[in-house]
Amino acid sequence: MGGIIALLIWHVNRQWSAQVRLRALQQADRHRSQQRENAARFGSHEVRTRLTIARGYAQLIADQSTELTVREDAELVVAELIKASALATNLLTLVRVVEPPNTEPVDVDRMLAAILRRWSVTADRNWNSRSAVGTVQGDNERLEAILDCLLENAVRFTGPGDTIAMTADAQGDELVLIVRDTGVGIPSTDLDSVFEVFRTGSTAGERAGSGLGLAIVKAVTEARGGTVAVASSLGHGTAFTLRLPLRPAPPATLGKTASASADRDPHDESVDVRS
Structure with a gap:
């Protein structure tokens, strides 16, 4: 009888330890996921800020330049910066997909x-x-x-x-x-x-x-x-x-x-x- 009780205690302790390890792994996974999401958020924000500033200066050059070639080149840069900004926004949207919706x-x-x-x-x-x-x-x-x-x-x-x-x-x-x-x-x-x-x-x-x-x-x-x-x-x-x-x-x-x-x-x- 003592052996059976000891075996049951061992089994319960093993199950409890396994659950503790599982919870720790889940918590670590959530933490890593949160870190990746935060990095994507901050990175995307920083990239878009820089792109917005660069786009503003390029647009200024396009608007004020009297040389046709310079204006055309600047407008090309503006168009590419708009595409890059949209790409950064789309990447952030993909990262945020798993967030609970605002109902x-x-x-x-x-x-x-x-x-x-x-x-x-x-x-x-x-x-x-x-x-x-x-x-x-x-x-x-x-x-x-x-x-x-x-x-x-x-x-x-x-x-x-x-x-x-x-x-x-x-x-x-x-x-x-x-x-x-x-x-x-x-x-x-x-x-x-x-x-x-x-x-x-x-x-x-x-x-x-x-x-x-x-x-x-x-x-x-x-x-x-x-x-x-x-x-x-x-x-x-x-x-x-x-x-x-x-x-x-x-x-x-x-x-x-x-x-x-x-x-x-x-x-x-x-x-x-x-x-």
């Missing part, structure tokens, strides 16, 4: 309309959006980030006269966001790898970006419990479909509801902008 009421209809107006001045395309979802619980910043990535991709692979459209629908317990374009499309051989980090399409050529945009879309969507799919045909355009868990926003107070209804633009739910 808040998001007026999806207004958000799509605002994004469309912002993008419609950047490229000569036929822009339109449609949404009748209303307000849901979500992360406005992350939703805007992934839609910006998809629209940037759509602009890159379309030309004047092409259409870029966004739609939002509530289907069951999912929020379904679709970004479509009538651009050059994606080869079927590339469809399985378009969401890989630093991967660009085999036919992208000069249109190729950093290879981060679609990776961000996939990472952010999946981190929120959603899915993203792509359908495309060469010469006929591309459609990206996001499905995210739909969490209806809690009812607003009567005063807030009345105020929101009074402020709402009746054209926000469906917007058509032709640049």
Whole structure:
């Protein structure tokens, strides 16, 4: 009997020691992850600050120089600095994907309309959006980030006269966001790898970006419990479909509801902008 009790005590102590070691390893892993995230945050911030300063001086040279060659060279530098700044921002977004989302009421209809107006001045395309979802619980910043990535991709692979459209629908317990374009499309051989980090399409050529945009879309969507799919045909355009868990926003107070209804633009739910 004494031997059995001793064996049980030994087994319990061994289990307890194993749990202590496991907790220590998990804590160390979390600490290393936090250190990597902080390094990426601070590094990205410092890089973007330096790029902003350099861009300001380059733009000053471009604006004030009387020599055509100098102005053209300075404008080239400005363009490259803008790309570098966007790359730094995208890298930081990838690092922050695993952070808990800031859940808040998001007026999806207004958000799509605002994004469309912002993008419609950047490229000569036929822009339109449609949404009748209303307000849901979500992360406005992350939703805007992934839609910006998809629209940037759509602009890159379309030309004047092409259409870029966004739609939002509530289907069951999912929020379904679709970004479509009538651009050059994606080869079927590339469809399985378009969401890989630093991967660009085999036919992208000069249109190729950093290879981060679609990776961000996939990472952010999946981190929120959603899915993203792509359908495309060469010469006929591309459609990206996001499905995210739909969490209806809690009812607003009567005063807030009345105020929101009074402020709402009746054209926000469906917007058509032709640049």
